[in-house]
Amino acid sequence: MxxxxxxxxxxxxxxxxxxxxxxxxxxxxxxxxxxxxxxxxxxxxxxxxxxxxxxxxxxxxxxxxxxxxxxxxxxxxxxxxxxIAEAAMHLAAISGRSFAIVTTLSRTLGRAQDLLARYGMTDACVWMSGTGIPVLDLEEATGEAFETIARHCREAVAQGADAVVLGCAGMTDLCHRLADRVGVPVVDGVSxxxxxxxxxxxxGVGTSKRDEYAAPPRRPVPVP
Incomplete structure (x- = not known):
């Protein structure tokens, strides 16, 4: 992967x-x-x-x-x-007025909701779904796995999504095929x-060192 x-x-x-x-x-x-x-x-x-x-x-x-x-x-x-979640959400929000997230297991949707709120994307996301496919099964996402993901992407479009965000780096090689299948932009976070x-x-834009992202304090590690 x-x-x-x-x-x-x-x-x-x-x-x-x-x-x-x-x-x-x-x-x-x-x-x-x-x-x-x-x-x-x-x-x-x-x-x-x-x-x-x-x-x-x-x-x-x-x-x-x-x-x-x-x-x-x-x-x-x-x-x-x-x-990659931050980048994909921002790119999808530029690509259309709304987007959906199609990811792996449904138990990860709570984390996706947290990130939507953090990145100011809650209103833009109109639908989320977990395909039930474990991450490691995406190493070779062909046949049934691909069709399952495509079905969820089609449902996302039916729910009003202008674009679809793929919620796993393991889906990165499916992006173009899925876009052709569902007819809307499909955003891969890696790309x-x-x-x-x-x-x-x-x-020439980097990470600000003004406050929160300043170098962490270096403290001696206590010896047990």
């Missing part, structure tokens, strides 16, 4: 942009619960810190729809740090985030 995400990122990155797609050594194999997300956030912080020690990157994309560790990662660097990150770098 990491390789699939890298391929999607490379398609929109543009000339001169190098994509380094990395997966944590530790943490959950998939993020399908609040416990998974908490563990993934720690892994995101560790990956960014490791990259900074190695010289750093011009921008970072958190390729999970829950945007785990996003705020913490922003504290660590002054370059753009973008979550949206990479495109936005590249644009921010070119424009």
């Amino acid at each position: 990491t390789a699939k995400i890298a391929a999607a990122a490379g398609e929109v990155a543009g000339p001169g942009v190098e994509i380094a797609a990395v997966c944590p050594d530790d943490g959950p194999a998939a993020i399908e619960s609040h416990v998974d997300e908490a563990r993934a956030a720690v892994a995101v912080v560790e990956l960014v810190e490791r990259d900074v020690r190695a010289g750093g990157s011009d921008a970072y994309v958190v390729a999970c729809f829950g945007d785990p560790g996003l705020d913490a990662a922003r504290e660590l660097v002054d370059v753009p740090v973008i979550g 949206a985030a990479v495109g936005l990150a590249a644009a921010m770098v070119r424009a």
Whole structure:
């Protein structure tokens, strides 16, 4: 799945942009619960810190729809740090007046609602649905899995959505096929985030260090 995400990122990155797609050594194999997300956030912080020690990157994309560790990662660097849910919602809101979210398990819809509120997108989102497909089953989302996702996308359009946001990075390779099937823009967060990150770098816009995203205080770790 990491390789699939890298391929999607490379398609929109543009000339001169190098994509380094990395997966944590530790943490959950998939993020399908609040416990998974908490563990993934720690892994995101560790990956960014490791990259900074190695010289750093011009921008970072958190390729999970829950945007785990996003705020913490922003504290660590002054370059753009973008979550795919945040990017996809903003792009969909530009693409049409309304959008829907089609994601994996229904238990993740609460987190999606939280992010809609955080990003000021609650009014723009007219429908959400969980397909019941586990994240790891999306590594090869063909046949029945694709048809299930397409059916949910069609229902989203029937509910008044001008665009559909795919609520999992594992769906990134389905975007164009789904758009052809349902007749409205289908937004993949990986592509949206990479495109936005590249644009921010070119424009010289990074992460503000004024207050909340200033570097975290360094305190000694207590010895047990």
